[in-house]
Amino acid sequence: MNRYLLFFFLVWLVGCDKVDKNSKNIFFAGEIVNPTSSHIVLFNGDKVIDSALLDDQNRFSFTLDSLQQGLYHFSHAPEFQYVYLEQGDSLMIRLNTAAFDESLIFTGKGEEINNFLLELFLANEEEAPLIDSYFVLEAKDFAHKLDSLNKTKHELLAELDKDGLITGKEQAIAIASIDYNYNTFKEVYPFKHKKLSHNGMMEALPDDFYNYRKEIDFGNKEFTYLRPYYSFMLNHIQNLSYMDCSKDCTTEGNGTKNQLHFNEHKMHLIDSLITEKELKDNLFRYVAFDYLLHVHDSEENIGNFINTFRELSKNNRHVDEIDNLFKSIENIQPSKSLPEFYVSKVDNDTVSLREISKNGKTVFYFWSGNERSHFDKISKRIADLSASKPNYRFVGINIRTSEGMWKNLLETSKLDPDNQFRAVNFDALRNALIINKLNKCVITENGQIVDAFSDIYSAF
Numbered sequence: 001m002n003r004y005l006l007f008f009f010l011v012w013l014v015g016c017d018k019v020d021k022n023s024k025n026i027f028f029a030g031e032i033v034n035p036t037s038s039h040i041v042l043f044n045g046d047k048v049i050d051s052a053l054l055d056d057q058n059r060f061s062f063t064l065d066s067l068q069q070g071l072y073h074f075s076h077a078p079e080f081q082y083v084y085l086e087q088g089d090s091l092m093i094r095l096n097t098a099a100f101d102e103s104l105i106f107t108g109k110g111e112e113i114n115n116f117l118l119e120l121f122l123a124n125e126e127e128a129p130l131i132d133s134y135f136v137l138e139a140k141d142f143a144h145k146l147d148s149l150n151k152t153k154h155e156l157l158a159e160l161d162k163d164g165l166i167t168g169k170e171q172a173i174a175i176a177s178i179d180y181n182y183n184t185f186k187e188v189y190p191f192k193h194k195k196l197s198h199n200g201m202m203e204a205l206p207d208d209f210y211n212y213r214k215e216i217d218f219g220n221k222e223f224t225y226l227r228p229y230y231s232f233m234l235n236h237i238q239n240l241s242y243m244d245c246s247k248d249c250t251t252e253g254n255g256t257k258n259q260l261h262f263n264e265h266k267m268h269l270i271d272s273l274i275t276e277k278e279l280k281d282n283l284f285r286y287v288a289f290d291y292l293l294h295v296h297d298s299e300e301n302i303g304n305f306i307n308t309f310r311e312l313s314k315n316n317r318h319v320d321e322i323d324n325l326f327k328s329i330e331n332i333q334p335s336k337s338l339p340e341f342y343v344s345k346v347d348n349d350t351v352s353l354r355e356i357s358k359n360g361k362t363v364f365y366f367w368s369g370n371e372r373s374h375f376d377k378i379s380k381r382i383a384d385l386s387a388s389k390p391n392y393r394f395v396g397i398n399i400r401t402s403e404g405m406w407k408n409l410l411e412t413s414k415l416d417p418d419n420q421f422r423a424v425n426f427d428a429l430r431n432a433l434i435i436n437k438l439n440k441c442v443i444t445e446n447g448q449i450v451d452a453f454s455d456i457y458s459a460f
């Protein structure tokens with residue numbers, strides 16, 4: 001559609017509100033103030049449904065003719081937010097990226113549920129420090145505080161309902177957004193509370209503390225990508241597996257402190273509880289990533305974990321992603337050769353990491369020109385380490401920075417160009433060395449890995 005036509009169409013929509021109530025089409029449009037990207041992308045779960053370019057007045061529109069009613073989300077990089085869509089909706093948004101969620105407003109047919117979900121989202125952010133301060137309370141008082149927050153949200157919803165402004169399916173999403181949010185804090189409570197009181201001992205909870213557990217829905221497709229629901233599931237699984245495991249798995253070497261056992265225990269629990277395939281796949285993926293990225297277990301244990309994962313989570317929709325991560329981790333185990341990865345020198349020649357580190361002890365660290373305070377801090381740390389650990393060579397690998405900016409920074413900060421290189425293909429480097437945090441460092445000796453999951457601040 002030509003943009004003048006589109007503009008008139010929008011004015012017509014907003015001005016006259018003469019939308020065909022029986023239409024199966026969904027019209028979703030809006031205006032972005034201070035855009036941070038050139039387009040808007042609409043998602044169903046993790047699948048892209050459609051994308052729309054912003055025009056020269058920063059307006060976009062989607063006309064969707066075969067969409068199921070339900071929860072979607074849209075992104076205007078780097079932010080995203082929910083949108084609930086239903087046949088016949090003609091929904092407009094306006095938002096200012098300077099305060100993305102706070103400025104967002106929905107108007108038109110379908111606005112009520114969307115503004116309500118947004119209101120809950122903002123309330124959750126606002127209440128977070130308050131709820132944090134409740135964890136010190138005893139269980140009964142803690143539950144009471146949460147129940148009263150929960151009640152105020154249900155009262156708001158009842159107002160909308162009384163005016164007949166929301167449908168049954170919308171109401172189910174709204175109720176789930178309220179209840180799963182507050183119940184998540186109850187799942188977390190015993191762990192946070194024991195750290196704050198009772199000398200770190202887990203105490204008995206009142207009998208009715210987990211009453212809501214009788215009504216948990218473990219297989220609602222519509223809730224799969226609802227954040228409060230997903231976050232509840234993660235914390236519920238964590239709670240149950242910890243409690244079961246510390247009670248039932250008392251044979252030697254098992255229990256919650258054995259990371260391989262504990263994470264396998266979690267996967268068995270997910271397998272037995274969750275009935276919805278996509279939710280199950282996502283939870284399995286979460287456990288796999290958590291274990292593979294954070295535990296740094298032995299190669300043998302990692303192999304065992306992956307075998308259990310493949311056995312329990314057949315046809316997992318994320319299997320390629322997890323296999324790639326697993327292979328990368330296997331490739332950077334102690335005593336293996338560094339991956340044959342090429343980086344740029346200041347004179348534009350390329351050289352491999354293996355070549356750089358072939359003689360003696362070399363530590364690779366990472367920095368980006370876009371994270372200046374991190375760069376200043378790590379440069380100071382490297383200067384100190386170079387003085388106190390003269391038998392190591394500290395090599396900086398620059399990531400996510402343009403060549404010009406990189407060279408400028410090298411010059412102005414007087415770094416030794418012989419020890420500075422730039423990753424041209426950052427994504428490939430990130431996958432090969434699993435750079436999931438900027439303070440990570442890779443310690444090597446004669447081209448072989450000593451520790452690929454070290455931290456530049458705690459390693460020396």
Ligand SMILES: [Zn+2]
Nearest residue numbers: 245249255265
């Ligand atoms: Zn166990």
